[in-house]
Amino acid sequence: VFKVTDAKGDVVFEDAVPFLPSDGTYTSSGVVKVPDARPEGLGFQGFFLPTAITTGKDQAPISAFPAAANPFVGLFVFHGDLGLDSGLPQSVFTLDKAGLKQFKHRDGSPVRVSLTPGQVADLPGGGSIEFVELRQFARLQIGSAPLAWLPLGATILGVAGLVLSLLIRPRRTWLRIRPGGPDGGSRTVVEIAALDRIGRGGGDLDDHVRRLVDALEEES
Amino acid sequence: MTTEAYSIAANYLRAAATGVLALAFVAYVAEWALARRGALVSVGGDDQRSAAPDMAAGIGRSVATLAALLLLAGVVFRGLAAGRVPWANMYEFGCAAALVVLTGYLVLVGRWGRAIDWSGAAVTGFCTVVLGASMLVYVPAGPTVPALHSYWLVIHVLAAMIAGSGFVMGAIASAAYLFKVRDENALPRLPSAARLDEIAFRVNAFSFPIWTFAALIAGPIWAQYAWGRYWGWDPKEVWAFITWVVYAGYLHARATAGWKGRAAAILCLIGFATFLFNFIGVNLFVGGMHSYAK
Numbered sequence: 127v128f129k130v131t132d133a134k135g136d137v138v139f140e141d142a143v144p145f146l147p148s149d150g151t152y153t154s155s156g157v158v159k160v161p162d163a164r165p166e167g168l169g170f171q172g173f174f175l176p177t178a179i180t181t182g183k184d185q186a187p188i189s190a191f192p193a194a195a196n197p198f199v200g201l202f203v204f205h206g207d208l209g210l211d212s213g214l215p216q217s218v219f220t221l222d223k224a225g226l227k228q229f230k231h232r233d234g235s236p237v238r239v240s241l242t243p244g245q246v247a248d249l250p251g252g253g254s255i256e257f258v259e260l261r262q263f264a265r266l267q268i269g270s271a272p273l274a275w276l277p278l279g280a281t282i283l284g285v286a287g288l289v290l291s292l293l294i295r296p297r298r299t300w301l302r303i304r305p306g307g308p309d310g311g312s313r314t315v316v317e318i319a320a321l322d323r324i325g326r327g328g329g330d331l332d333d334h335v336r337r338l339v340d341a342l343e344e345e346s
Numbered sequence: 347m348t349t350e351a352y353s354i355a356a357n358y359l360r361a362a363a364t365g366v367l368a369l370a371f372v373a374y375v376a377e378w379a380l381a382r383r384g385a386l387v388s389v390g391g392d393d394q395r396s397a398a399p400d401m402a403a404g405i406g407r408s409v410a411t412l413a414a415l416l417l418l419a420g421v422v423f424r425g426l427a428a429g430r431v432p433w434a435n436m437y438e439f440g441c442a443a444a445l446v447v448l449t450g451y452l453v454l455v456g457r458w459g460r461a462i463d464w465s466g467a468a469v470t471g472f473c474t475v476v477l478g479a480s481m482l483v484y485v486p487a488g489p490t491v492p493a494l495h496s497y498w499l500v501i502h503v504l505a506a507m508i509a510g511s512g513f514v515m516g517a518i519a520s521a522a523y524l525f526k527v528r529d530e531n532a533l534p535r536l537p538s539a540a541r542l543d544e545i546a547f548r549v550n551a552f553s554f555p556i557w558t559f560a561a562l563i564a565g566p567i568w569a570q571y572a573w574g575r576y577w578g579w580d581p582k583e584v585w586a587f588i589t590w591v592v593y594a595g596y597l598h599a600r601a602t603a604g605w606k607g608r609a610a611a612i613l614c615l616i617g618f619a620t621f622l623f624n625f626i627g628v629n630l631f632v633g634g635m636h637s638y639a640k
Contacts, residue, residue, distance in 0.1 A: 191489070269574035277576070278563070285558050292551045292597075 127259050128170075132163035133252030139163070142261055145174040146219055152176045152192040157221050158201070159208050163253065167208045169221045170239070170255065172201035197260050201239045203229045205251055297322050297331075299338070316342060352427035353487045359420030360441055364477040367413035367448075367470055373406035374467035381535045399535060406466050407455065413470075414448045417477075421445055427487035433503045434490045436629050440480030444473040447511040454515070461545065464535045468518040483630075498568035505560030510621060512553025513593075517618035519546035520611040527608060543607065546614055547600055554593050561586035573635065582636030585624035592617035 130139035138160055145156030158170040177191035178198035187198060207225030209216065216222055229237040229250040239247045241257035248254050302317040318338050320331055381399040421442050425432035433442040451469045454462040490499075523542035525532055530539060537545070565583065566576035577583060596613040599605035605613075628636070 267574050271570065271576060274570055274576055278567070281558070281563050285555055285563070288558065289555050292555070 127261060128158050129256040129258050130158070130160045130163065130168060131253045131255075132160075132168070134164055136164070140258070144218070144263060147192075151189040153189045156219055159210065159221070161208050161210045166205045166251070168249070168253075169204040169208055169226055170201040171204065171221050172199060174199050194260055194262065197243055199241045199257055201241070201255070202236050203239060203249060205229060295322060297334070299334070349427050349429075349487070352423045356420050356423035356427055356487070359416050359423060360477065363413045363417035363420055364474060366409060366416060367474045367477065370406045370409035370413055371467060371470040371474055373402050373409055374470055377402035377406060378467055378533065378535055403463060403466060406470065407452070407463070410448065410466065410470055411452055414445065414452060417441065417445045417448065424487060428489070430490065431500050431503075433507065434494055434499060435485055436483045437480050437485055439503070439507070439625075440476050440483070443507045443510055444476045446507045447514050448473050450511045450515065461537060461541065464537060465515065465518050465522070468522075469514070472514060472518070496568060496572065498564060502560055502564040502568055505556055505564055509553040509557035509560055512549045512556070513618050513621050516546045516550040516553065516614055519549065520614040523611045524608065543611070546611065550593060550596060550614060554597060557590060557593065561590060578635070580636055581628045581632040581634040582624060585620060585628050589617055589620045589624060592620055
């Protein structure tokens with residue numbers, strides 16, 4: 127909530143202004159438009175830091191934490207025509223600077239007003255701006271994903287299958303059965319062969335074939 | 347001890363670990379260099395293999411163990427200083443991940459011996475670089491933003507770190523494989539190309555399900571209740587998925603005729619590159635909801 131007084135001493139603005147957060151520590155930016163100030167309209171553009179810390183001398187302060195532990199507002203001050211009477215719709219978060227001039231110090235650097243809650247700063251063209259209080263606003267996002275369990279379940283099944291496929295070593299076993307022995311008699315010849323798909327000389331391949339041969343010999 | 351003292355101790359321990367690890371790297375490089383000379387000598391008819399490379403490797407291993415212990419103490423102190431698990435920003439992730447890589451290497455050396463010992467120079471070199479580079483994104487120990495206040499921070503990030511460590515080992519083995527497959531006689535300390543291929547496959551096959559869990563199960567579950575959606579095409583999510591796809595391709599390529607061997611090893615390196623980019627590039631240059639670099 128800001129309170130702006132113009133050069134004649136009239137309170138020309140007293141309202142809450144939303145500053146949009148732009149990062150994880152809620153460094154926020156916004157503008158205050160005061161078209162009713164006299165002799166000229168006033169515009170403020172700046173940033174809001176919920177927890178301002180300075181990282182060193184001559185460094186711009188940054189926000190260290192999203193909660194309002196050390197709220198701080200820095201504003202650049204403009205004067206002139208805010209363009210609100212042109213009839214064109216305007217964003218409430220940006221200033222139309224076409225008809226505005228920025229207040230500057232004598233050395234050409236822009237005037238910046240720094241405020242913490244309760245502080246008042248005098249404006250270069252007369253008048254003052256007060257950071258009356260900090261009001262928090264919440265952005266709510268409502269979502270519903272009724273089928274979220276489906277991808278979850280499918281992914282878990284997929285991983286389970288993946289782990290199994292990586293752990294189990296595939297093995298192929300062939301049996302070739304054909305009539306006729308080497309002497310052309312009426313015997314049936316059975317050939318057995320096996321192959322590990324992931325071959326690392328596992329060692330039990332021979333056992334596997336041996337067992338099959340033994341089983342067959344017992345049958346006959 | 348006060349929080350401040352823990353924080354200072356953590357910084358000193360991390361710095362000490364970096365220095366000690368650099369020494370281990372030197373010892374491992376000496377191992378390779380000595381082995382190279384030994385190979386030249388043995389060509390000259392002298393069949394006695396020098397014990398010097400093994401000694402250098404032993405020194406490297408001992409020094410690397412010391413570095414791992416220092417780093418472990420540093421990471422624990424960092425956690426005590428911050429009052430939470432010490433992997434909530436890029437700096438801490440770099441230190442903790444280097445510790446996991448180093449520990450994984452030392453454990454594997456204990457289990458597999460020579461089969462993994464050879465990678466010492468690459469592992470210690472990589473971890474030294476990670477530890478040194480993490481200083482570039484140093485932030486003082488402190489609380490995290492509220493979005494990270496969840497036990498999923500432990501599960502999701504730890505799983506990602508473990509999977510990433512496996513990817514590091516896999517990439518080292520695949521790179522070594524590419525050298526070996528060109529010339530079996532190069533770098534005598536390395537195992538045969540077939541063995542390297544096998545090692546790369548085993549660590550990647552271990553890491554891939556964990557990566558799947560970290561990026562595609564634990565992450566979305568956390569996102570579902572922290573951000574209200576389980577998949578939001580955040581840059582980090584997309585790159586994690588790209589990494590996943592490339593490694594899935596690698597696992598398939600290894601079992602596919604025409605793709606096994608060199609092509610699969612190159613895929614493994616591409617996968618690792620996407621993983622690294624996700625850590626470095628997305629953190630520093632892309633932004634998004636996973637930007638906890640600072």
